[in-house]
Amino acid sequence: MDKKIHILGISGSLRNGSYNRELLVAASEMMPEGIIFEFADISQIPLYNEDDYSVAIPDSVLQLKDQIRRADGIVIATPEYNRSIPGVLKNVIDWASRPRNTQPFSGKPLAILGAGGRSGTVGAQGHLKQIAAALGMQILLEPEVAIQRAWEKFDGDGKLVDENTRQLIKDQMAAFNVFILSASEKEIMPGVPV
Amino acid sequence: MDKKIHILGISGSLRNGSYNRELLVAASEMMPEGIIFEFADISQIPLYNEDDYSVAIPDSVLQLKDQIRRADGIVIATPEYNRSIPGVLKNVIDWASRPRNTQPFSGKPLAILGAGGRSGTVGAQGHLKQIAAALGMQILLEPEVAIQRAWEKFDGDGKLVDENTRQLIKDQMAAFNVFILSASEKEIMPGVPV
Numbered sequence: 001m002d003k004k005i006h007i008l009g010i011s012g013s014l015r016n017g018s019y020n021r022e023l024l025v026a027a028s029e030m031m032p033e034g035i036i037f038e039f040a041d042i043s044q045i046p047l048y049n050e051d052d053y054s055v056a057i058p059d060s061v062l063q064l065k066d067q068i069r070r071a072d073g074i075v076i077a078t079p080e081y082n083r084s085i086p087g088v089l090k091n092v093i094d095w096a097s098r099p100r101n102t103q104p105f106s107g108k109p110l111a112i113l114g115a116g117g118r119s120g121t122v123g124a125q126g127h128l129k130q131i132a133a134a135l136g137m138q139i140l141l142e143p144e145v146a147i148q149r150a151w152e153k154f155d156g157d158g159k160l161v162d163e164n165t166r167q168l169i170k171d172q173m174a175a176f177n178v179f180i181l182s183a184s185e186k187e188i189m190p191g192v193p194v
Numbered sequence: 195m196d197k198k199i200h201i202l203g204i205s206g207s208l209r210n211g212s213y214n215r216e217l218l219v220a221a222s223e224m225m226p227e228g229i230i231f232e233f234a235d236i237s238q239i240p241l242y243n244e245d246d247y248s249v250a251i252p253d254s255v256l257q258l259k260d261q262i263r264r265a266d267g268i269v270i271a272t273p274e275y276n277r278s279i280p281g282v283l284k285n286v287i288d289w290a291s292r293p294r295n296t297q298p299f300s301g302k303p304l305a306i307l308g309a310g311g312r313s314g315t316v317g318a319q320g321h322l323k324q325i326a327a328a329l330g331m332q333i334l335l336e337p338e339v340a341i342q343r344a345w346e347k348f349d350g351d352g353k354l355v356d357e358n359t360r361q362l363i364k365d366q367m368a369a370f371n372v373f374i375l376s377a378s379e380k381e382i383m384p385g386v387p388v
Contacts, residue, residue, distance in 0.1 A: 047282050050208075084324065
């Protein structure tokens with residue numbers, strides 16, 4: 001791989017200044033050299049309705065699908081709602097995974113981060129791993145970034161300041177870089193149905 | 195329980211004439227005598243954003259929460275998208291489960307139906323059971339209604355006509371009736387945090 005590595009970051013929360021969006025910011029700041037980190041904007045993606053899908057796929061969805069297709073790896077930061085991922089995040093995945101035979105997640109490396117309360121989002125991450133596996137993604141399993149008691153790790157401006165947490169994310173991104181380079185050497189065919 | 199039993203049906207698909215909506219119609223037609231079956235309208239519930247939630251809960255959400263609170267049992271019919279429930283359905287649950295300390299799902303009996311392809315929605319139903327358990331719902335586990343190759347079970351007008359499937363749903367609703375009556379005899383406190 002002689003071109004630059006492109007990473008696409010997706011936050012599962014629409015809240016301004018959400019902890020999980022800030023995890024992505026921290027990840028983007030601590031990427032190994034030479035990696036281009038792009039943030040997805042999911043705020044304009046509507047609720048999925050098959051009737052709408054049959055008429056026209058919204059531009060916001062087409063743009064996201066194109067970003068996924070161009071990315072060498074996807075980083076998703078997710079909160080946990082009711083021991084699963086937010087409906088908002090699942091809705092984005094539902095849109096982008098259609099039509100099935102050209103869905104752009106297939107074969108893509110995925111790293112997952114999450115900031116939450118006592119569980120540290122491990123329930124949500126478990127569901128997300130199952131969903132990602134169903135889409136044929138290649139999932140980085142370690143190190144796991146599941147931040148407990150997130151509110152203690154951020155400063156008044158919402159910036160992630162906890163040093164141990166920052167180091168963990170830096171380690172995960174370094175591992176993800178190696179994972180992507182390794183994945184690109186395998187015979188994967190992005191975009192092929194699974 | 196000397197009053198009539200109220201059941202609230204929620205479809206996880208927004209599509210007009212969706213198979214899962216039709217499963218609810220079939221369930222409503224085959225309920226034991228004296229049960230009132232109400233259909234929830236989730237089409238107006240927006241994407242969850244904590245910033246919006248902090249300002250005002252939408253009327254569509256307040257209405258749904260009130261319907262859930264008044265119901266003696268909830269019936270959810272869900273399609274399966276990417277081995278989980280639709281983002282649209284999860285989004286509705288995310289809204290209705292806030293604030294946590296007065297969320298209306300706690301203690302409510304739940305029956306699940308699903309119509310899909312080869313898997314019959316068992317992946318989606320598994321995730322939904324975990325989400326419902328996290329909300330403190332009482333889940334009817336048998337009989338399972340997971341309809342494979344749904345398109346073969348409906349007629350040209352979208353009505354569920356397969357006799358075996360109709361009987362299965364009838365059996366499930368009879369079991370759900372008994373389950374609700376049994377649950378109401380236990381010391382459950384709907385609306386109490388779990």
